Amino acid sequence: MNKPLAGAAFALLLTGAAASPAVAQAPRDTVAPAVAVNFAGTVALSNCSGSVVRVPNSLPSDPALVLSNGHCLESGMPAAGQVVKDKASSRSFSLLNASGSRVATLRASKISYATMTDTDISIYQLTKTYAQISSQYGISALTLNDxxxxxxxxxxxxxxxxxxxxxxxxxxxxxxxxxxxxxxxxxxxxxxxxxxxxxxxxxxxxxxxxxxxxxxxxxxxxxxxxxxxxxxxxxxxxxxxxxxxxxxxxxxxxIVVPCVGPGNTIDLNRPGCTLPKP
Structure with missing residues (x-):
């Protein structure tokens, strides 16, 4: 896995490695982007990365969601076959703007869903709505493609x-x-x-x-x-x-999109939802 990081010393070690010039880096094989992709809406966890996300039907008044990996959970990696659903959490996330500067600390109210079975995802529900994040910090959520x-x-x-x-x-x-x-x-x-x-x-x-x-x-x-x-x-x-x-x-x-119901609740019984159940 792209390991979650633990400990300042290890983080400093990787920082140094990341800052060193690559000896034989593969050439970039992308075309020029059609849209501006930047850091706005991404978040930094204590050990991983993530982003504030919405599904196409999410409303501004809905509690915002943060997407990351199941193996980044603060409680450790879920076992094969394990599903975490609606578990209380007060985890914090550093919200970034387009240039990568931290503009706020967001906080979770719960882990809406997490697993490492069939996929590797965690979805946190935040204490703020999309509208609050937008009005207070000028940041919009990223949309999950369906x-x-x-x-x-x-x-x-x-x-x-x-x-x-x-x-x-x-x-x-x-x-x-x-x-x-x-x-x-x-x-x-x-x-x-x-x-x-x-x-x-x-x-x-x-x-x-x-x-x-x-x-x-x-x-x-x-x-x-x-x-x-x-x-x-x-x-x-x-x-x-x-x-x-x-x-x-x-x-x-x-595959997440069909599982998100009104109010950004994760409903594993919705039509088309194939995420593993507890």
Whole structure:
């Protein structure tokens, strides 16, 4: 996984690594973005990245939602098969503006949903509405796209933790992505220039044509290992295993949209909702 960060020393270590010039970085393979993608609406967690998000039917009066990874939960990584639903939380998030400056601290009221089964997501409900965030800080939520992303699409991975953006394309999709005890379905695979690092977990993956969120960044194969922690492998429908060292992945978010009901409640019984249930 793009490891959640723990401890100032480790954070400083990674900061130094991130600041060093790449020895042989892959060339960027994106076209010029059609919309301006910046840090507005992204957040920094204590150990990961995230973003304030809405679904197409969310109202300004709804309590705002923050999207990140299941493995970024303050309580630790959910076990395979575990689902967290409507659990009280007072977690704080640093809200960023377009240039990456912190403009506010937002606070959760609960974990609306989290799991590492089939996907790797956490959705926090905040104590403020979209309208309050917009009027007080001038920041609008990012919108989750309600359709499956397309191979070849130009994307940006925007990390609020590092205040760093990665540009690449959708290389394809893994039927199953297995890492340790966890298995994820239909994972989005990046082309090589999205060389994400620890702390980028939970970053929104934004389609540069629409400006909408199509996935949430979560893992990459670091050392060439097969199906182990920090070394996910792809498993085809026939069971063939493929290892792609240095390649990173995200979990698609269009599957979240059918599960969000009135008032931004997560309702797993809504038509079309396929998220795992507790």
């Amino acid at each position: 359709a499956h992303p397309v191979q070849g699409t130009a994307i940006k991975v925007v990390s609020g933790y590092w205040k760093r953006t990665y540009s690449c394309n959708v290389d394809g999709f893994a039927y199953r992505l297995k890492e340790g005890e966890w298995t994820w379905k239909d994972s989005l695979r990046y082309t090589s220039s999205c060389n994400t690092i620890g702390g980028t977990s939970g970053s929104p993956v934004i389609d540069t044509t629409t400006g909408k969120v199509v996935a949430v960044n979560n893992t990459g194969n670091e050392d060439g290992g097969s199906c182990t922690m920090n070394n996910p492998c792809e498993v085809s429908e026939s069971g063939a295993v493929t290892v792609r060292q240095g390649i990173n992945y995200a979990q698609q978010t269009y």
